[in-house]
Amino acid sequence: xxxxxxxxxxxxxxxxxxxxxxxxxxxxxxxxxEVDPEALLAAAPAAGSTDAAPPLDRPPRHDDAALRVAQFQxxxxxxxxxxxxxxxxxxxxxxxxxISRLSYQFSYGSESDVTYRRNxxxxxxxxxxxxxxxxxxxxxxxxRPTDRVEMMLEMxxxxxxxxxxxxxxxxxxxxxxxxxxxxLMMPIDQAWVTFKEVGPVDLxxxxxxxxxxxxxxxxxxxxxxxxxxxEGAFQAEFSYSRKDRFDWDLxxxxxxxxxxxxxxxxxxxxxxxxxxxxxxxxREDQAGREGQPLHLGLCASGKPTDRFNFWSELAMLRGKDExxxxxxxxxxxxxxxxxxxxxxxxxxxxxxFAYGSGDGNPNDRRNREFRQTGLQxxxxxxxxxxxxxxxxxxxxPELSNLQIFTLGVGFRPAANISVDLVYHRYKLNHLADTLRxxxxxxxxxxxxxxxxxxxxxxxxxVVGFRNLFGIRRLGLDLRAGWFxxxxxxxxxxxxxxxxxxxxxxxxxxxxxxxxxxxxFWY
Ligand SMILES: [Ca+2]
Ligand SMILES: [Ca+2]
Numbered sequence: 001x002x003x004x005x006x007x008x009x010x011x012x013x014x015x016x017x018x019x020x021x022x023x024x025x026x027x028x029x030x031x032x033x034e035v036d037p038e039a040l041l042a043a044a045p046a047a048g049s050t051d052a053a054p055p056l057d058r059p060p061r062h063d064d065a066a067l068r069v070a071q072f073q074x075x076x077x078x079x080x081x082x083x084x085x086x087x088x089x090x091x092x093x094x095x096x097x098x099i100s101r102l103s104y105q106f107s108y109g110s111e112s113d114v115t116y117r118r119n120x121x122x123x124x125x126x127x128x129x130x131x132x133x134x135x136x137x138x139x140x141x142x143x144r145p146t147d148r149v150e151m152m153l154e155m156x157x158x159x160x161x162x163x164x165x166x167x168x169x170x171x172x173x174x175x176x177x178x179x180x181x182x183x184l185m186m187p188i189d190q191a192w193v194t195f196k197e198v199g200p201v202d203l204x205x206x207x208x209x210x211x212x213x214x215x216x217x218x219x220x221x222x223x224x225x226x227x228x229x230x231e232g233a234f235q236a237e238f239s240y241s242r243k244d245r246f247d248w249d250l251x252x253x254x255x256x257x258x259x260x261x262x263x264x265x266x267x268x269x270x271x272x273x274x275x276x277x278x279x280x281x282x283r284e285d286q287a288g289r290e291g292q293p294l295h296l297g298l299c300a301s302g303k304p305t306d307r308f309n310f311w312s313e314l315a316m317l318r319g320k321d322e323x324x325x326x327x328x329x330x331x332x333x334x335x336x337x338x339x340x341x342x343x344x345x346x347x348x349x350x351x352x353f354a355y356g357s358g359d360g361n362p363n364d365r366r367n368r369e370f371r372q373t374g375l376q377x378x379x380x381x382x383x384x385x386x387x388x389x390x391x392x393x394x395x396x397p398e399l400s401n402l403q404i405f406t407l408g409v410g411f412r413p414a415a416n417i418s419v420d421l422v423y424h425r426y427k428l429n430h431l432a433d434t435l436r437x438x439x440x441x442x443x444x445x446x447x448x449x450x451x452x453x454x455x456x457x458x459x460x461x462v463v464g465f466r467n468l469f470g471i472r473r474l475g476l477d478l479r480a481g482w483f484x485x486x487x488x489x490x491x492x493x494x495x496x497x498x499x500x501x502x503x504x505x506x507x508x509x510x511x512x513x514x515x516x517x518x519x520f521w522y
Pocket of ligand 1 (some may be wrong): 118119122123124125126127129
């Protein structure tokens with residue numbers, strides 16, 4: 001319901017229009033487009049009432065009287081509590097206009113990126129820098145032919161352009177990487193139908209976005225069949241999905257997968273401003289590349305006061321890896337943000353610690369490495385307006401065989417501008433030469449004489465602007481990350497003796513890696 005609240009907030013803030021309140025009344029749940037309440041709060045002029053008591057959470061009302069009243073009365077303020085984890089939201093885009101009647105709505109916008117990466121190999125001798133432009137437009141339609149049926153179609157048009165890119169890059173692991181062919185992409189990102197109150201359940205079929213709050217479990221579109229139950233403060237979901245079961249891109253080619261995903265999720269909202277959840281995610285790769293991982297997890301998060309919010313994940317990995325070894329991994333991710341709204345520039349401080357187990361003995365029958373689901377993006381907000389890679393912009397690793405310490409400091413120079421400064425320190429749990437699904441191609445521990453678990457440090461600066469140049473829907477996120485390699489990263493230097501022509505190998509410290517993303521929202 002976060003998104004609905006966000007929408008209500010838009011209504012309150014912006015025009016107080018009849019259209020908008022009608023729309024809220026007509027579809028309190030269907031309007032779950034992702035609108036960040038904080039971002040809107042920040043965007044609102046004179047959003048100064050941060051110490052007001054959080055208003056009570058009001059359940060959605062469906063009765064006719066409520067509908068009639070709501071058409072002429074604006075909804076009361078609601079808390080900024082985030083969505084239930086596991087609650088699939090309809091769109092990942094913030095701040096959208098709606099052009100609406102009771103039975104349908106549509107929205108359109110853009111989320112266009114410019115991505116610059118320097119020294120992905122942490123070696124400045126080899127050229128592998130890239131600058132990629134990704135203009136995009138997107139649009140979605142929600143159609144509600146009856147009270148019991150709801151449909152959604154969302155489409156994206158995107159074309160990537162390489163402004164700077166090497167045609168061929170030799171990776172540190174010796175493989176050759178060719179620049180990808182870039183097609184016009186026209187994917188159908190969502191196309192689903194929901195049948196409500198079929199007995200005690202809502203049933204959904206089609207392609208649908210799955211996102212949890214911090215995108216730690218999933219942030220992707222899946223071809224799915226899902227059943228959802230609600231009973232009091234409990235909500236349960238069961239689904240079978242496959243990513244790209246069908247080729248939904250109308251233009252470019254899509255690689256279909258044969259990776260089945262079975263999910264069960266139980267959420268509890270009986271404690272005010274706290275969300276509790278438990279889940280099981282079983283994945284089975286029919287192609288055999290990723291084995292059959294089984295995730296079991298618990299999560300608790302919330303915002304008990306306007307000044308403080310926290311998150312916590314506890315996950316266990318069972319099932320089998322790609323070599324049929326039994327998984328015995330686990331992971332913890334804990335953290336919180338404290339805000340000082342009355343100090344100048346409304347500073348905040350965030351502390352986090354994440355741990356994903358590693359496997360110390362490759363020769364026994366157990367694989368003690370934790371892995372994430374493979375559907376995650378590890379993108380979320382700390383205290384500022386933009387989402388960011390909360391494990392670091394430049395390294396962007398999966399939480400696997402790794403400890404990540406995070407210290408963040410945030411500021412609000414103006415109501416519509418936020419600044420996050422984030423420091424990370426990374427350490428391996430067991431010696432390894434690669435980090436699973438990291439954005440870097442550099443390999444660790446190539447210098448056998450000096451093995452190390454010190455992966456390195458990172459500094460990210462993330463600045464978010466909303467209402468840029470006074471244009472209400474225009475936003476810009478600037479996310480810059482520097483990765484300072486630790487002792488685990490060493491680059492080989494081969495020198496040839498001019499007399500004997502004999503080559504000798506030595507090592508030096510690796511070079512800095514940089515990632516910069518500019519994301520334009522409309
Ligand atoms: Ca390089
Ligand atoms: Ca092992």
